[in-house]
Amino acid sequence: MTPIHVALALACKQTPVFAATRTRSLTDCYGAILREDVIAAVNVPSVDNSAMDGYALRLDDIAAMPDTGPLSIPVGGVSLAGHPFEGNIPVGRAIRIATGAAIPAGGDAVIIQENVTVNADESEIRIERDAVNRLRRGDNIRRAGEDVKAGTVVLAAGKRLRPQDVAVAAGQGKDSLVVTQPLRVAVFSTGDELAVPGGALPPGGIYDSNRFAMIGMMRAIGCEVTDLGLLRDDFDVLQTALGDAAQNHDVILTSGGVSVGKADLLKPVVDSIGEIHAWKLAIKPGKPLMRGKIGNCLVLGLPGNPVSVMVSGLLFAVPLLLHMMGARGEDCTAVRFNVPAGFALKRGTGRREWLRARLHRNGNGELVALPFRSSSSGVLSSMVWAEGLIELAEDRASVGQGDLVEYIPFAGLQAF
Ligand SMILES: Nc1nc2c(c(=O)[nH]1)N[C@H]1C(S)=C(S)[C@@H](COP(=O)(O)OP(=O)(O)OC[C@H]3O[C@@H](n4cnc5c(N)ncnc54)[C@H](O)[C@@H]3O)O[C@H]1N2
Ligand code: MOO
Numbered sequence: 001m002t003p004i005h006v007a008l009a010l011a012c013k014q015t016p017v018f019a020a021t022r023t024r025s026l027t028d029c030y031g032a033i034l035r036e037d038v039i040a041a042v043n044v045p046s047v048d049n050s051a052m053d054g055y056a057l058r059l060d061d062i063a064a065m066p067d068t069g070p071l072s073i074p075v076g077g078v079s080l081a082g083h084p085f086e087g088n089i090p091v092g093r094a095i096r097i098a099t100g101a102a103i104p105a106g107g108d109a110v111i112i113q114e115n116v117t118v119n120a121d122e123s124e125i126r127i128e129r130d131a132v133n134r135l136r137r138g139d140n141i142r143r144a145g146e147d148v149k150a151g152t153v154v155l156a157a158g159k160r161l162r163p164q165d166v167a168v169a170a171g172q173g174k175d176s177l178v179v180t181q182p183l184r185v186a187v188f189s190t191g192d193e194l195a196v197p198g199g200a201l202p203p204g205g206i207y208d209s210n211r212f213a214m215i216g217m218m219r220a221i222g223c224e225v226t227d228l229g230l231l232r233d234d235f236d237v238l239q240t241a242l243g244d245a246a247q248n249h250d251v252i253l254t255s256g257g258v259s260v261g262k263a264d265l266l267k268p269v270v271d272s273i274g275e276i277h278a279w280k281l282a283i284k285p286g287k288p289l290m291r292g293k294i295g296n297c298l299v300l301g302l303p304g305n306p307v308s309v310m311v312s313g314l315l316f317a318v319p320l321l322l323h324m325m326g327a328r329g330e331d332c333t334a335v336r337f338n339v340p341a342g343f344a345l346k347r348g349t350g351r352r353e354w355l356r357a358r359l360h361r362n363g364n365g366e367l368v369a370l371p372f373r374s375s376s377s378g379v380l381s382s383m384v385w386a387e388g389l390i391e392l393a394e395d396r397a398s399v400g401q402g403d404l405v406e407y408i409p410f411a412g413l414q415a416f
Helices: 004-014 059-063 129-134 163-171 210-220 235-247 266-273 306-324 381-385
Strands: 021-025 054-057 071-079 094-097 109-112 124-127 153-155 176-180 184-190 224-231 251-255 275-278 290-294 297-302 337-340 352-361 367-371 388-392 404-409
Touching (some): 004 306, 054 059, 184 210, 184 235, 224 235, 266 275, 266 290, 352 381, 367 388
Parallel strands (some): 184 251
Antiparallel strands (some): 021 176, 071 124, 352 388
16 A cells, blocks of 8 residues: 555656647636746836825935924825825825825825814825824835736646635736646446435435535546446446547546446456556545556546545546646645644554544634544535544554644535
């Protein structure tokens, strides 16, 4: 059995980054993998501007005014966002200024309007002495380039584009970006005991749920999914289906049929028309995971148990596919943090294990991680109950109450 980090590193090494890219308009880029560096063309903000509604002042003029009592300063003009005050601030004057408006030449501080009193015809402001004393150079001024400096890389190739990333590209005047073309992923389930949802359930049967977990995970990472349905445990059926799918897909993702039973045909089928690279991982759940290739098409055979299909999908298939799409390291790995355990357990070592978990505030107001009542890989409702996973390293033999455990919130995984 191979540790998952070894298997994943090897799989990434043996799986080239998908070459096909395309230029998409910004609103079609959410969730896609950026394949170009975006270099800032302009400073943001483009000029020094005001962070607040108020009055732009020349502090040297103020220094030359009486140093006791309130100050009365005539208003010499207006600077609005999109309608700057032209020229220098006249000596001894203040300029009324709006948030986002350019600081007029000579202005070196903005006093917010709440801190001044304006006379009836708005021709003069009065500033109390304590407010005068608090004035500092640069107050409420956002400097040109303070957010983004022209010439710097604002988005690096390999980034999985979130709303803020797309927004920053827009802030640079871009209306499109070069992103990875969606991977074409064929998905199917295998198993004679399975019935298609919507149809009748034969005695002893079970509805095919795995396909819907797989399709959801693939869609969530931006793949173009072909749903190939449910296939019987039959060598010829599987060979034909896999062979056909490999012709026009980049990835085939299947569930079931990868263990060691007689009906577990995925491995011999892939062997007969392609190659097998690896098929047993030191993980729980999800141990019998098959990775292979038919022509140029990557084949991932996930184990049939419903929790196994999700856990191995989230922690192996998804990171591998993101790597294929050109995602950079941190966008392929799960976010995790240490939390005290609200439970205790002993376990056999050798496999990395994920418990379905939730964070819970205990009697002392402390946040602790709690596992689901069952760790069986057949209990899909555990995934519905859970809000994340507790990860136990291969060599961890026990967890005591209050010991730190690694917690991966579902939101920290890429397929949510
Ligand atoms: N002798 C051994 N038996 C098993 C081993 C082993 O090492 N030696 N590994 C176990 C582990 S761990 C897993 S995981 C499963 C994986 O087996 P398969 O991938 O071949 O999956 P199946 O046998 O087809 O199904 C397992 C289980 O999951 C249910 N299932 C399958 N597909 C679906 C679906 N689409 N929707 C809902 N449920 C599904 C199926 O009915 C079985 O109950 O093998 C163990 N056995
Ligand atoms: O690997 Mo199996 O997935 O433990 O149930």
